Amino acid sequence: MKFLCIPCDQQMRLRSVTGPDRGSVSLVYACESCGYGIAMLTNAHETQVVGSLGVQIGPGGEAVAGASKCPVTGMLRELDARADTAPAPTTALPTASAPAPSDDLLWSREASQRLEAIPDLVRPMARESIERFAREHGYEQVTEQVLDRARSHFGL
Amino acid sequence: MKTYHDISGDGGSRVLEQVGALRARVAENLAGVKRRVAIASGKGGVGKSTLTHQLAIASARRGQRVAVLDADLNGPTQARIAGLRATPLLPGSRGLALPRSSAGIGVVSVGSMVPETTAFDMPSVAQGDSYTWRATREFTFLFELLASVEWGKLDLLLFDLPPGAERTRQYAEALGADTAFVLVTVPSALAQGVVARSHAALVAAGAPARGYVLNMSGYYCAECEEVKVLFPDAADAVELPLPCLGRVPFDPELAELCDRGELERYDPARPAARAVDEIVTALVRTKATGARP
Numbered sequence: 001m002k003f004l005c006i007p008c009d010q011q012m013r014l015r016s017v018t019g020p021d022r023g024s025v026s027l028v029y030a031c032e033s034c035g036y037g038i039a040m041l042t043n044a045h046e047t048q049v050v051g052s053l054g055v056q057i058g059p060g061g062e063a064v065a066g067a068s069k070c071p072v073t074g075m076l077r078e079l080d081a082r083a084d085t086a087p088a089p090t091t092a093l094p095t096a097s098a099p100a101p102s103d104d105l106l107w108s109r110e111a112s113q114r115l116e117a118i119p120d121l122v123r124p125m126a127r128e129s130i131e132r133f134a135r136e137h138g139y140e141q142v143t144e145q146v147l148d149r150a151r152s153h154f155g156l
Numbered sequence: 157m158k159t160y161h162d163i164s165g166d167g168g169s170r171v172l173e174q175v176g177a178l179r180a181r182v183a184e185n186l187a188g189v190k191r192r193v194a195i196a197s198g199k200g201g202v203g204k205s206t207l208t209h210q211l212a213i214a215s216a217r218r219g220q221r222v223a224v225l226d227a228d229l230n231g232p233t234q235a236r237i238a239g240l241r242a243t244p245l246l247p248g249s250r251g252l253a254l255p256r257s258s259a260g261i262g263v264v265s266v267g268s269m270v271p272e273t274t275a276f277d278m279p280s281v282a283q284g285d286s287y288t289w290r291a292t293r294e295f296t297f298l299f300e301l302l303a304s305v306e307w308g309k310l311d312l313l314l315f316d317l318p319p320g321a322e323r324t325r326q327y328a329e330a331l332g333a334d335t336a337f338v339l340v341t342v343p344s345a346l347a348q349g350v351v352a353r354s355h356a357a358l359v360a361a362g363a364p365a366r367g368y369v370l371n372m373s374g375y376y377c378a379e380c381e382e383v384k385v386l387f388p389d390a391a392d393a394v395e396l397p398l399p400c401l402g403r404v405p406f407d408p409e410l411a412e413l414c415d416r417g418e419l420e421r422y423d424p425a426r427p428a429a430r431a432v433d434e435i436v437t438a439l440v441r442t443k444a445t446g447a448r449p
Binding site for chain 2: 119120
């Protein structure tokens with residue numbers, strides 16, 4: 001899907017993404033020439049259909065250039081300001097349950113990265129199996145070594 | 157006013173780019189796989205899954221490195237057949253570790269992550285109406301598995317497909333020209349009608365099947381050591397316009413071993429095992445094995 005600024009006959013650029021909020025994602029597009037902005041607000045089904053492709057939506061740090069000729073004065077500056085303060089410009093569309101956080105087990109950064117490298121639909125079950133193994137064997141932290149021992153334990 | 161095709165790029169959403177990147181990761185991760193064969197039918201209950209695993213075992217006995225991807229996400233059976241229901245899917249060193257059966261066959265199946273009493277749930281922000289997005293999510297998950305499982309070097313990767321003529325076509329389009337299709341039927345007009353329709357769907361997709369297997373072609377009686385008639389003559393059955401790669405008789409012992417997850421213990425001298433071994437030979441002879449160019 002692309003958005004066109006009709007007066008400028010120019011493609012609008014994605015500036016920010018927020019949500020999902022109750023299944024809805026808000027995507028703000030702006031014209032680089034005139035600065036005019038629009039917001040696309042998805043319903044939950046639209047969010048889900050795109051999320052089913054396993055993608056993240058976001059401008060990837062792209063900057064909008066050029067002076068504003070926006071009929072809505074200050075829109076571009078406001079968008080730029082928001083982009084500067086936004087912690088992350090992309091939104092992962094939620095198609096899988098996040099693994100439940102553990103109360104008693106810590107994960108090392110390396111072990112977490114390995115977990116992140118497997119498909120999100122598999123992650124909750126994998127995490128549960130690993131943490132059960134860790135608890136049963138008295139580990140307080142899940143490290144790469146614990147992951148490797150769990151694999152051996154299950155014959156992998 | 158400009159049209160869609162006058163504009164390059166997507167304005168920053170990067171949706172197509174990410175979909176393309178996933179497909180590229182699939183190709184990269186399958187670079188060590190020599191041949192891919194999808195076992196399909198269109199018809200349910202004809203023995204696709206059992207035959208898929210039999211082919212894996214027969215190929216492994218020839219020294220081939222083999223893995224099976226259970227692409228039937230909603231009705232997975234490969235984990236049970238391979239005795240891997242209690243083996244969870246876990247992270248490996250750089251992706252998803254490949255579970256192996258006692259015969260050394262790699263098996264990836266939703267049956268290793270979801271108990272048989274539970275439906276394979278795909279969480280959604282939408283309430284209901286899963287028909288609008290579920291198939292897309294399933295194929296994305298299939299690609300994610302292909303891209304992340306540590307397949308390593310394989311001589312053969314078999315896909316056990318779900319039933320449904322239209323699904324068969326979708327899998328042909330998703331798996332691409334590097335995957336050869338083999339159809340499975342049983343000697344009944346009912347089944348062969350559906351399988352013929354599936355073949356037509358594959359032809360429409362530009363991916364005609366390389367051949368078919370006539371499963372349950374008879375009933376093997378161990379007491380009298382004879383293959384007897386199982387299905388009556390299907391005089392008005394549609395003739396499949398494909399080479400028949402082999403006929404595999406039904407053997408109750410095979411079914412029992414499948415249920416127990418001990419298929420590799422099936423005696424290779426019994427008629428069904430010999431028939432499957434001949435199919436492996438036929439697949440190699442007819443090059444019906446999706447060899448990568």
